[in-house]
Amino acid sequence: MSGNTAAALHGIGDLLPTPYVFTSAARRQSQRPDIRFKRRLLVADQITLVAGIPTTGIERTIADLVQDKEDLSLVGDLVGDALRSRTVQLDYLAALLGPLASRNGFTKDDGLALMRKLLELGHVDVATQIQRVLSNPAWRSATSPADAAERSGTLAKPIEALRTARSDDDIRSVQALVKDVNSLQSLATQSQEPNAD
Numbered sequence: 752m753s754g755n756t757a758a759a760l761h762g763i764g765d766l767l768p769t770p771y772v773f774t775s776a777a778r779r780q781s782q783r784p785d786i787r788f789k790r791r792l793l794v795a796d797q798i799t800l801v802a803g804i805p806t807t808g809i810e811r812t813i814a815d816l817v818q819d820k821e822d823l824s825l826v827g828d829l830v831g832d833a834l835r836s837r838t839v840q841l842d843y844l845a846a847l848l849g850p851l852a853s854r855n856g857f858t859k860d861d862g863l864a865l866m867r868k869l870l871e872l873g874h875v876d877v878a879t880q881i882q883r884v885l886s887n888p889a890w891r892s893a894t895s896p897a898d899a900a901e902r903s904g905t906l907a908k909p910i911e912a913l914r915t916a917r918s919d920d921d922i923r924s925v926q927a928l929v930k931d932v933n934s935l936q937s938l939a940t941q942s943q944e945p946n947a948d
Contacts, residue, residue: 752804753789754819757812760801763836764829766821774807774815789815809833810840814847817855817865827872834875841866 752760752773759768770787773779779788797811807815813833816826833839848869849862857864870876 752801753791753807753812754815755821757801757807758816758829760804760806761809761812761833763809763832764825766816766825766829809837810844810847813844813869814851817848817851817869823855823869824872827869827874829873830869831873831875834870834873 752771754772755766756768756770756772758764758766770785772787772789774789774791774793776790776792778790781788793807793811797808798805799808800806806812813826813830816829817823830839845862845866847862848865849860852861852865853859855865855868857868867876871879
């Protein structure tokens with residue numbers, strides 16, 4: 752399975768699983784309108800088993816959807832879901848997106864820029880993550896307005912550095928930040944809830 756069907760099997764995004772999309776190395780056709788075949792040679796690391804069904808991995812699924820000209824905001828939502836719930840190899844995703852960058856309005860082979868746009872559309876970019884922390888009621892109640900303003904200013908350089916990430920380490924930092932912010936949000940929310948006692 753691949754494309755929208757693979758995304759549905761992975762449980763990410765809001766795309767309908769039909770028509771069912773299969774990828775095959777050989778040319779195949781079906782008379783059924785609910786089945787579509789794509790011809791592509793996949794390597795072993797691009798395939799995983801989901802519920803016992805051979806399915807393209809998260810990164811290949813995202814790249815396939817971009818290649819199929821799926822609405823980028825829907826693909827961004829899918830990227831957001833994937834990053835919040837599992838590990839995504841962002842450096843690999845950027846490499847897969849490279850050949851698709853120019854037709855999506857980015858510099859030729861700049862998969863990193865296209866990936867950053869998808870992160871932004873999925874609300875898992877660095878600026879959004881920092882804003883989530885700063886706007887959390889627990890954060891605001893734990894800091895004075897002056898402290899919060901100072902910390903926001905102090906974060907400006909690291910935010911910009913991560914926003915323009917170019918190395919694999921920087922890309923992994925973005926993913927770690929998303930997971931850390933989700934943990935912080937959960938802790939902050941729990942600390943604001945009244946005790947059940």
